[in-house]
Amino acid sequence: MSQQKRIETELLPFIQGASQYIGREMNMILKDHHTVSVRVAMGFPDTYAIGTGSLAMQIIYHLLNARSDTLCERVFCPWIDAADRMRAINLPLFTLESYTAVREFDIFALTVPYEMLYSNILEMLDLAGIALFSRDRKETDPLVIAGGSQMDNPEPFADFIDAAVIGDAEATLPAFIDAYKELKSQNLKRDDILLNLAKRFPWLYVPKFYKIEYNDDHTIRCVTPTIDGIALPVKREITLDLDAAPYPTAPIVPIHNVVHDxxxxxxxxxxxxxxxxxxxxxxxxxxxxxxxxxxxxxxxxxxxxxxxxxxxxxxxxxxxxxxxxxxxxxxxxxxxxxxxxxxxxxxxxxxxxxxxxxxxxxxxxxPLTIALEAGSERLRKMIHKNIDLENLKPAVLEAYRCGWRGVKLYFMVGFPGETPDDLIDLVELADEIGQWRKSIAGRPAEVNVSISFLVPKSQTPMQWLGQKSLEYFENSINILRQAVRPYRHIKLSYHDRFRSRLEAIFARGNRTLSAALYQAWKNGARFDSWDDTFQYQRWLDAFAATNTDADFFANRNFGPTEILPWDHIDISLKKSLLMSHLKEMVANAPEIKDFYSPPDV
Ligand code: SF4
Structure with missing residues (x-):
């Protein structure tokens, strides 16, 4: 029975939302596999509903399909019921265009916009029948290539990919496909192809060609290329002229309900x-x-x-x-x-x-939304969020006059030097913005306050700072709840603090995290960015089973001269600039001097 027939008879009748697995949308591109030299399966590691709107995916899809020598087909992470059924009937992960098994393509390209998608990528590789670890892959397996903002620190995921593209798709993929096509025609082995590509392109990171050595305290001692002629650091390539860049003006128009149609x-x-x-x-x-x-x-x-x-x-x-x-x-x-x-x-x-x-x-x-980030002016100044309340007030008043009844305010909790008073200021500011409506409508606006927890990210001045503890976040929630009680027009909502902690672990993580990630997936972790499927305990069990010290990555202040896990990825930002911004923050917030006071670099 053909793969398509099996999908229609053995899979679709047994799962929810079957239309998300069948393709056939307006502007879908279906090419004959026998008429092209390079076949790419383009994966987005979340559901069809989330991934179809991804501009990065649409750009790559059209960029590659515009070439007569290449085809690109899409694949998303099957929801849990579909994945279970596919395993039960031994049906491999397939693309939406031709229902071809992903493992039959030359390249499995993945776009990775945020940390909590890692477990879904392992799920997709496993469903595809492709070895999860790069070192275990066979000659016949596709090259697994990742791109997107998470590749600014690819290390926690480095063991699972064959290569990472550091930079914009328009600036890198045409040359990559040209080179791959040429090397494939020479019948080279996978590793020889990867080696050749790594030598040609200073923006291509092939983790297996870089050795990471560690000090006794588990910090990184050095990163060394294991072969001559490859880039160190790997340098980001960008698209400079957007007007000249190709653009997907015939994007897929989904037939299944999606988030952004x-x-x-x-x-x-x-x-x-x-x-x-x-x-x-x-x-x-x-x-x-x-x-x-x-x-x-x-x-x-x-x-x-x-x-x-x-x-x-x-x-x-x-x-x-x-x-x-x-x-x-x-x-x-x-x-x-x-x-x-x-x-x-x-x-x-x-x-x-x-x-x-x-x-x-x-x-x-x-909706009227304002990202204020911090409640007090002192903290906003420290993080360079320059919002002037004097300018804000007439703007919000005008919006109320034009009929807006409510406003959504975004704040973060967990900045260095933050005090309980800053949290009280946050609530008072939310109240003040709501009360501005009284002069127009006689009653305050409904104010939705959305709280997220600061995740210190790589390649920012915060990269050296440990995240606040879970106890700190819990305390902060209690303070905010207490403070908001007198105000009936304010509603508080929070991000999941456990997920924020995981984000910090992977944002600041190194290559040793791959064992925990693999174990968490084996424990059942997937769709970790979805509230109804995320289970922190799976991750705790994985950290325990693999002897992973999560605090080391999430909560530790990194030393100012320490080699950071992403230092060999050069995104054209000088580390000294980031350090000067960190020092400026410390200067503007004297109370965090004790928290972190880096010496001159
Ligand atoms: S730097 Fe980031 S948070 Fe600040 S305005 Fe730009 S996108 Fe928004």
Whole structure:
């Protein structure tokens, strides 16, 4: 029986949400496997509903399929019922386009945007019948290549990948595919192909060619290439000219319910701000903007190819796009008569003020959200989150006047030097912002306060700082709950602090974590970013079984001269710059001098 027949008769009738496994969407690209030289299975390690909207995945899909010598097909992590059924009937992981088994492709490419997807990647490899550890793979297995922001510190996952691409897809993949095609035609062995690729491309990290040695205290002593001629450090490659970069103007239009079913136009890459905790803010420099003309051209083309009625202008911080109003006006002039709305997902509220009048009539009213991050001005100054309440107030008042009844405020807890008073300030600020509505509507606004816990990220000034303990987070929640009690218009919600701890472990982790990760997956860990499937105990058991000291990665302050697990990945940021930002934070917050006072580097 063919693979397709088996899927239709033995899998789909027995699982929920079967339509997410069958492809056949508008703009799907199906090519003949016999007419191309390179076949890529492109994996997103979460469900179809989450992954289909991934712009990175859409870019790679169209970039590769635009080549006549290459095909690219998609695969997502099957939900638990589907995975169980696939194992029961011995059906390997397959792509949505041709239902071909992933292990039959040349390359299994994975995009990894956040830490909590690692267990899903192991699940996908296992379902595909591909050995989990790179060292165990057979000659016939595809090359397992990862990319995305988690590869700025690939080490916790290094044992499971054959290579990591450090940089933008448009700047790296065309050359990668050219080289792979040439090497494949020479019938080289896997390791020879990897070696050849690593020597050619300074942005390609092949972990098995780098030896990591450790000191007695388990910190890293040195990182050494095991062969001559490969890069140390591995250097990030970027796309400089966004206008010239290919763009997926015929994206997949899903048939299954998805989280973001809209046209995504990336207007800018990188963020001009440097909030001290923000991995994306530091690592996606320099800021690159698309021109207004190009954005409008792409939006028109994508609309014609999809018929979708919402356009999202996406970037890390759309408020900082120069000439946003002009862009907005020109888009509206064209799209408003067609009843196509424009969404502005990451606007700062000061900027919303400038366009709110037009928003009310022509544009879907996005929820009013403000990322304040810290409650006190002192902490906001320390982390470089420059929000001026004097500017904020008229903006919020204008929004209330235009009909917004509520506001969502995002805060983080766990900054160095944070005190209980800062947490009280946070609640008082939330109340104040809600009360501003009284002068307009006679009653305060509903205020949703979302609390996340600081995860110190690699390649930021926070990389040296240990995360606060779980007890600290629990205490903070209690203080906030107590403080919010008198205010009926404020609702508090929290991220899962156990998941935040795991994120810190993997954000600051090294290669030795692979044993714990493997064990956690064996314990049943998968879909760790989903509340109903995440079980912290599986991870605790895995750390215990593998003798992994989680505090060493999550809570320890790294020494100022210590070799960090990601030091051999050069994303064009000088370590001395990050250290100077850390020292500036210490200078601005004298009470954390004891917490961390690095000597001059
Ligand atoms: S504005 Fe947002 S994206 Fe930019 S650095 Fe700050 S937190 Fe990061």
């Amino acid at each position: 809209r046209i995504n136009i990336e207007i800018m890459r990188g963020c001009p701000n440097v909030c001290r905790f923000c991995h994306e803010g530091y690592t996606r420099k320099p800021v690159r903007k698309r021109s207004i003309e190009k954005i409008i051209e792409l939006a028109k083309e994508t609309y014609a190819n999809t018929g979708l009625t919402e356009i999202s202008l996406c970037s890390l911080s759309s408020a900082d796009y120069p000439n946003l109003e002009k862009l907005f006006t020109e888009l509206n002039d064209y799209f408003a008569p067609k009843h196509v709305s424009i969404a502005l997902p990451s606007l700062r509220v000061e900027k919303q003020l400038q366009i709110i009048p037009s928003q009310t009539s022509k544009v879907r009213k996005a």
